[in-house]
Amino acid sequence: MTPTGAAHDSVAVADGAERRWAIIVMLIIAMLLAMMIFTGLHWASMPPSRVETIDPRKLHISGEFVENNLGTTLDADGKVMVRLIAQQYSFEPQCLVVPADMPVTFRATSTDVIHGFVVDKTNANVMLIPGFIATFTTRFDKAGERLMPCHEYCGTGHEAMWGRVQVLPAEEFLAKARRGERMSCVPR
Numbered sequence: 001m002t003p004t005g006a007a008h009d010s011v012a013v014a015d016g017a018e019r020r021w022a023i024i025v026m027l028i029i030a031m032l033l034a035m036m037i038f039t040g041l042h043w044a045s046m047p048p049s050r051v052e053t054i055d056p057r058k059l060h061i062s063g064e065f066v067e068n069n070l071g072t073t074l075d076a077d078g079k080v081m082v083r084l085i086a087q088q089y090s091f092e093p094q095c096l097v098v099p100a101d102m103p104v105t106f107r108a109t110s111t112d113v114i115h116g117f118v119v120d121k122t123n124a125n126v127m128l129i130p131g132f133i134a135t136f137t138t139r140f141d142k143a144g145e146r147l148m149p150c151h152e153y154c155g156t157g158h159e160a161m162w163g164r165v166q167v168l169p170a171e172e173f174l175a176k177a178r179r180g181e182r183m184s185c186v187p188r
């Protein structure tokens with residue numbers, strides 16, 4: 001008459017469920033630990049392919065990041081190169097001009113703290129670390145204007161730190177560059 005049998009069953013069911021969860025959780029923890037150990041050893045033995053350093057105290061005085069060398073250039077061999085610096089709380093230049101549908105190489109660094117650099121709706125996304133030069137090549141598929149916010153918390157002015165990227169149709173960009181015009185943003 002007494003429901004001892006039922007009570008006994010429910011205890012066994014609860015025990016079983018708890019044991020299964022314990023095993024699953026232990027497996028998850030073991031997998032996470034294995035991932036941490038693997039990536040730790042793997043990355044430590046394989047640093048990023050390109051490590052270029054620069055003295056952040058001398059950026060403004062000499063070298064490729066002096067003020068009149070910042071912005072977009074079209075090299076003699078047709079390579080489009082953009083140089084910029086990030087500092088609390090702005091990018092220099094504030095607005096970049098780049099061509100659509102052509103490879104564009106960026107070289108950037110920071111003068112003070114770690115900043116982030118991202119161009120919306122593209123895969124251009126790096127961290128700008130003082131002392132290191134971030135380099136990557138990307139391609140913008142559509143002409144138009146993009147936002148370029150800092151995406152790494154860099155201080156009280158972080159949320160006001162952003163710039164713009166004007167993507168011009170390739171012919172328009174090349175015509176401007178060939179005429180020897182300064183590659184600066186124009187109101188559109």
Ligand code: CUA
Nearest residue numbers: 150152154158
């Ligand atoms: Cu610079 Cu956030």
